[in-house]
Structure formats: C-alpha cells, structure tokens
Amino acid sequence: MRSTVISGIGSLVTNDPSLGGGPLGLLSDAAVVVADGRIAWVGPAASAPAADEGFDAGGRAVIPGFVDSHSHLVFAGDRTAEFNARMSGAAYTAGGIRTTVAATRAASDAALDANVARYFAEALRQGTTVLECKSGYGLTVEDEARALRIAGRHTDETTYLGAHVVSPDYADDPAAYVDLVTGPMLDACAPYARWVDVFCERGAFDGDQARAVLTAGAKRGLVPRIHANQLTEGPGVQLAVELGAASADHCTHLSDADVAALAAASGTTVATLLPGAEFSTRAAYPDARRLLDAGATVALSTDCNPGSSFTSSVPFCIAVAVREMGMTPDEALWSATAGGAAALRRTDVGRVVVGARADLALLDAPSHVHLAYRPGVPLVAAVWRGGERAA
Ligand SMILES: [Zn+2]
16 A cells, blocks of 8 residues: 655645644645545644655645536537527526437437547546436437436446436426326436436426426435426425435525525535536526625536536636635635535545545646635646546
C-alpha cells in the first residue's frame, strides 16, 4: 500500500469544523496523506507523517472534489437552435425534452456511452469527483433501461427518471404512461438505479402522478428525489418532504410553507439549487439566502443537460450562486461538496477527513473564494479521485 503526502497546502477546506476554522473547517499550511484510496491523515504540514511519495501544492488551495448530485447525461443530439431561439425571446417549456428523446432513441449504445464518457471527463477536469446521472430521454421500457445500464458504467449514482415528461407515444393518455412508468418500466429499470425521480411541473407530472411514481419506486427500493418548483409554485417540495425524499431539486418558486418544510426536514431532504437552469433559460434565480436563513440544507449542482443547462461546471454554478443567489463563497463551496454529498446521502465524499474517499481538487489559487472571485477562469489544476490522480 503506497501512501502520498500532499503538502504545502496554503488553504485546505475539510468541511469538518472540528479540524479547522468555520463551517468549512479551514486549515492553513496544511497537509493531507492519502493511502489505499482514502484520506489517512489531515493536519498542519509541519507535523505531517512520512509517506512513500510527495506532492507539493505550492501554497495553493485544496478542496474536496465536487459532488454534483443532479445531471442528465444519457442523451444524443443537440438543442443549439432551441437555446438560440430562447435567447432571442422564445419561452422555455418542459416540452423541449421531446426533441432530445427522439435523438436519444435513434442513437446507438456506443454513441450514448461515448457521450456520457465525454461529459463525465469534462466534469472531472473541473473538479467533479462524484456525478449523479439520470435517465429520462428514452421514455420506453427498453430505452430507459438502456440509459441506466449505460449511466451505471460511469457512476453508482444512477436515477430512474422515466417520468421526465409524458412520452409523446402517450400524449393522449398520460394516465397510461404513469401506469407504464410505475409498472413494466420500473421493473426493467429498478435493477440499474439507486434513485427514482419525477419532473413535478405543469406540462410534466402533477402532484398525484408524482406521488404515484415516487411511491412505486420506493416500494422497489429506490430512494425518491424530485424535480420540484422549478417553473412555478407547486406541490413538489411538500411531496418531497412528506415522502422523505433525499432532495427537492430546483426550488426556484417557493411559498413560505415550502421554505419552512425544507427547514424542518433539513436532516432528511436537501434543497438542491441548479442555477445553470435559470442562467440558460434567462429566468429568475432561486433565493438561496432565504433557504439558508431558514435552516434548510442546500446543495448546489449543475443540472447538466442539453436543453436547459448545458454546463458541467460546478465552479460556474458557485460563481452564479454567490453573485446572484445570496450565498457567501463559503456557503457555495460547502453546498457544492458536502451539500451534494448530503443530497446523495453519502458520508464518504464531500469532506477531507480521515477515512473519507480521497477525492480532492487543487486550485490554481490561494483560496476557494477565488472560485467566485474569478468567474469563468479554469482554476482546477489537479484532481484526485479515490486517491488516484485523475486530472
Ligand atoms: Zn434536472
């Protein structure tokens, strides 16, 4: 078992307040020892134990790898024209998903797999070491199961989203589509998924349909998460809390009761904010400050998908969250690491503590604050995943 000491860390985010200052557990002049894929030691560089190999961070900042808990990467085709139209004045609706469905169904397994690999690699280069991935562009039994099989080659965090929109094949009979999603499609997909999700929104699925989808998934051992309150206020957040979902994602349009419910459920249901979607649809951002002040647990993720948020960059989301959503740089960093881990109910990632998976990102900057201070600048200089240098 070879060990590596990463020394000369000017500023280390551990996300463990017992290790250092503030909620981020910040340490200066720190070192981390990695062995067997795990964090073996964390502390002041001056007292670091010897290791087989050394890496000098040169005074730069090290943070936990980003945990991006929301993406849709099993797709084919392109929606440049739709984006261009939207930026020229057209409105965003849930219906654009159907464009990607047609292209995805027509694509080969190899083409889909190559696309997933490409975007996972792109995210990794930007510091993302855990990336959740949903189905939802197949909308047939075979195509949804295929999407999850392919996603599962790249991540353990796979989410069954047969209820992304009503399949165009069932446009005249949405109830029959819900029966399919909660019946034969679920049977085919459950073996390949950890999570079940539904797009609860006008134009997609209403509260009763969303409840049926999540309840059926839970009976098969899948843990619920939900696309909630993105375009309008609706029942999604309350449903998430009632069902003990791991996360309510988007949370852009919230009533006071929704905020209170998320705060009361802060140990169970994470409010996952996805500012790439508002950026790319030219919509008003969610109010992170309101959720944080109420006591909700907040995660920050990309929602990377070809229609409404085609960015794999967590640093971009951090910059937007700080500039536009009322988050401090510390809060945004926490939400993109420990918050994402909470949304995936993981304790082995999102923190730099002894025993955690050695997922780390080295920044070409003296502090994590530069992620917001220097927007759009590629600051991630090196990435370790499971102790291996990955980028
Ligand atoms: Zn989404």
